[in-house]
Amino acid sequence: MSAIIMSGKTLADEMTIEMQNDVNQLKKKGVTPGLVVLLVGEDSASQTYVKNKEKRAKALGFHSLIRHYPVDITEEELLNEVNHYNEDPAFHGILVQLPLPKQIDSDKVVNAIDSVKDVDGFHPINMGKLLIGQPDKIPCTPYGIIKLLERYQVDIDGKTAVMIGRSNIVGKPMAQLLMMKNATVTIAHSRTKDLAALARTADILVVAIGRGHFVTKEFIKPGAAVIDVGMNRDKNGKLIGDVKSDEVAEVAGYLTPVPKGVGPMTITMLLYQTIESAKKISALSKKM
Amino acid sequence: MSAIIMSGKTLADEMTIEMQNDVNQLKKKGVTPGLVVLLVGEDSASQTYVKNKEKRAKALGFHSLIRHYPVDITEEELLNEVNHYNEDPAFHGILVQLPLPKQIDSDKVVNAIDSVKDVDGFHPINMGKLLIGQPDKIPCTPYGIIKLLERYQVDIDGKTAVMIGRSNIVGKPMAQLLMMKNATVTIAHSRTKDLAALARTADILVVAIGRGHFVTKEFIKPGAAVIDVGMNRDKNGKLIGDVKSDEVAEVAGYLTPVPKGVGPMTITMLLYQTIESAKKISALSKKM
Structure with a gap:
């Protein structure tokens, strides 16, 4: 069995067509x-x-x-x-x-x-709205990952999710988004003991630690959806993820590639949120 | 073996003495x-x-x-x-x-x-600061629980913590505070499968679900620190926690009682944050 590859490139292209439509509508106004x-x-x-x-x-x-x-x-x-x-x-x-x-x-x-106008979603008030479960602007990388999971119809409700990495731009907001969709979420990090065993409990594993090929097949529950946020260069200068994708693909059910996985989704969500913001601001100015 | 009882009443009394001192200092100014x-x-x-x-x-x-x-x-x-x-x-x-x-x-x-002036810590901007690891005003119940764990010298760094309940006032901010202290944190909730098995992985278990005596000894890892945030009435009108304390006390290493556990700490932290706010505002107004 080999994992289904979740292509951020494909989804970004699909979303771009919809977004183009939205931009055209806005321009008419x-x-x-x-x-x-x-x-x-x-x-x-x-x-x-x-x-x-x-x-x-x-x-x-x-x-x-x-x-x-x-x-x-x-x-x-x-x-x-x-x-x-x-x-x-x-x-x-x-x-x-x-x-x-x-x-x-x-x-x-x-x-x-x-x-x-905080289309990156990093303003504390937007982070706070996310924490209390009323998201407005959302950090673009985790937002893009949610879109990818939805596109590939990965079950989240009632599932176990593990984040490896607790950054403000990926791990922490990602945990909130998955929890809002009723996953049971754990955030693991450098101080976590027996990381591989914990990762093996995950139906959804999100890896964002910035260490090339750190996550091997020993970290993977058979059939899991594995999201690789890493962007590292190997000794030959080649772009590689945090996940050792060749062996992990043999165990996982779903896997994002590097490149063309999470990367294209991040920019897409930035543009998406700018369009949303344009819609909102223009609707408000009309009311005034 | 019987658990050490973490008395919120005792710590609240200790903190009140310090806070009284702070109030006296402020009044002198x-x-x-x-x-x-x-x-x-x-x-x-x-x-x-x-x-x-x-x-x-x-x-x-x-x-x-x-x-x-x-x-x-x-x-x-x-x-x-x-x-x-x-x-x-x-x-x-x-x-x-x-x-x-x-x-x-x-x-x-x-x-x-x-x-x-948000001494309850519920404003989105304060929740956001907490999520990004720069806490300012903090929701009082989880803040009080951290103070209790510190007072009773419960190890947090590198430990496994499980929250049962994902509310904005307890579970979610509690998870952030424990993660800041390098715990590996999982938030469990009503959609979590095999809750007892997950809870048994916890060195620190925080229970805030509002169901009387829901957590039995089957949920407890021997020696764990168990925090009972519940305030329920049994059929005789008696105040009981979410934890079946008599049997859990035989397995846990530490346990908060109900009443006189978390409850007194919540009000204490409210007053504590008001004093901190008074210090900050008066320092600012002097600068101006």
């Missing part, structure tokens, strides 16, 4: 979804991510803007920029590309984004 | 911690809770006020009251006693409380 990305400094990985986002946003017909600031911008100057885009009605989504240089308090900057 | 409770309607359980809170606040020398509103108060009127106390510098903590009558959207009212 005179609204163009606008996304501004604030990028500080010259980090090359960040620049690549930002360019990918822009490319996909433009392909959908967004009003897309990258603002590029020098690495020595002050916190106050960057906060002023955030405030400017909070007020600017042309933009429905604001994304501050992380990491920021060390003279800037990232939390302060993220907290300054109007929570309505 | 001209600051009296102020707590206002907004109570709507005639719910008798709510009235009892509110009276207990007032009694303990007054005993500590707080400026304590109960505002009692008619059951037919409108949402707008109640929001105006919240805004009034947000602005009133005499109060450092605002508590809206739940439940509210059905014409009022409780979330809207809780969200209107200035998060600095």
